[in-house]
Amino acid sequence: MSWMITGGAGYIGAHVVRAMRAAGQSVVVYDDLSTGDAARVPDGVPLVTASVLDRARLDAALAEHRVRGVVHIAAKKQVGESVEKPLLYYRENVTGLQTLLGAMVDAGTERLVFSSSAAVYGMPDVETVTEDTPCAPMSPYGETKLAGEWLVRAAARAHGMRVASLRYFNVAGAATPELGDPGTHNLVPMVLERIEAGLPPLVFGDDYPTADGTCVRDYIHVADIADAHLAAAQHLETAAEGTGLTLNIGRGEGVSVLEMIDRVLRATGRTELRPEVVERRPGDPARIVASADRIGAQLGWHASHDVDAMVASAVEGRRRSHG
Numbered sequence: 001m002s003w004m005i006t007g008g009a010g011y012i013g014a015h016v017v018r019a020m021r022a023a024g025q026s027v028v029v030y031d032d033l034s035t036g037d038a039a040r041v042p043d044g045v046p047l048v049t050a051s052v053l054d055r056a057r058l059d060a061a062l063a064e065h066r067v068r069g070v071v072h073i074a075a076k077k078q079v080g081e082s083v084e085k086p087l088l089y090y091r092e093n094v095t096g097l098q099t100l101l102g103a104m105v106d107a108g109t110e111r112l113v114f115s116s117s118a119a120v121y122g123m124p125d126v127e128t129v130t131e132d133t134p135c136a137p138m139s140p141y142g143e144t145k146l147a148g149e150w151l152v153r154a155a156a157r158a159h160g161m162r163v164a165s166l167r168y169f170n171v172a173g174a175a176t177p178e179l180g181d182p183g184t185h186n187l188v189p190m191v192l193e194r195i196e197a198g199l200p201p202l203v204f205g206d207d208y209p210t211a212d213g214t215c216v217r218d219y220i221h222v223a224d225i226a227d228a229h230l231a232a233a234q235h236l237e238t239a240a241e242g243t244g245l246t247l248n249i250g251r252g253e254g255v256s257v258l259e260m261i262d263r264v265l266r267a268t269g270r271t272e273l274r275p276e277v278v279e280r281r282p283g284d285p286a287r288i289v290a291s292a293d294r295i296g297a298q299l300g301w302h303a304s305h306d307v308d309a310m311v312a313s314a315v316e317g318r319r320r321s322h323g
């Protein structure tokens with residue numbers, strides 16, 4: 001009996017695969033390789049190269065690998081792109097999830113860990129965000145993640161499934177250099193890309209109502225994210241039918257853009273490059289920091305890596321992947 005990791009050839013998925021294997025759980029990766037890399041799938045782990053929109057391939061994979069639970073990470077996740085292409089994002093992230101759930105119900109696969117996001121909150125006007133903070137997503141990406149949470153909870157209630165939706169805050173770092181974030185769509189990889197080009201990092205606005213005027217985020221090491229997925233899967237193994245958890249994954253500590261950029265510049269020895277302030281990016285909340293009390297209480301999970309560990313591992317991962 002295996003757990004199937006959709007998106008398991010991606011940045012976060014590859015870390016989840018390794019965490020579950022290290023805990024002795026057999027896994028199968030289901031990934032269309034649109035952004036994933038087959039080289040990230042460890043030897044000995046079966047890879048099904050297919051889309052979650054392909055019902056026939058899902059049925060075959062769930063049966064062939066006798067899947068007892070699914071960690072669903074495969075999704076489109078660029079906020080800006082979702083504004084330009086909402087139909088693509090709703091198809092991949094919502095219709096894809098609905099197709100997966102249909103296949104799971106028919107196959108009798110009763111456990112689902114769903115990759116959600118802090119983007120469901122939009123611009124919360126609170127010091128720290130709990131799972132009870134009202135959700136008001138600002139982008140089609142965030143909307144698809146909130147709709148996904150509704151879908152999985154409805155499936156849990158109607159079909160006796162056990163589900164956990166995990167709301168990721170800002171993911172950074174790498175457990176090992178070869179698993180670094182290959183994308184350049186978030187702060188740390190974007191800063192590293194500018195530094196490699198000998199250019200100053202860009203600060204998208206410094207006139208926010210925060211201590212140094214730049215946006216504050218809750219950065220969480222991808223290895224901690226992976227451990228939270230493992231803890232959720234293990235919890236669902238024995239959870240009652242109809243269980244539906246919604247959990248923040250963060251550290252509960254806010255770090256500003258300027259602070260993060262400064263740490264990256266120091267870690268790369270490029271402190272001569274002074275950050276350049278440019279226009280605000282539309283839709284950015286001034287501050288979004290998680291309360292991770294509930295996941296601690298319900299799963300016994302707590303973040304164990306600090307910001308310097310995230311930055312050091314991101315720098316090393318970037319060096320490995322970009323020479």
Ligand code: WQD
Nearest residue numbers: 077079117118119185186187190202203204215257281284
């Ligand atoms: C962080 C801060 C930027 C680059 C998004 C999604 C969220 C999650 C993480 C998937 C912002 C600023 C950035 C740069 C900058 N994704 N910035 N200069 O927008 O907080 O969250 O990605 O789940 O759901 O919403 O992350 O890394 O894009 O930006 O000043 O070169 O860094 O304005 O304030 P974000 P981010």
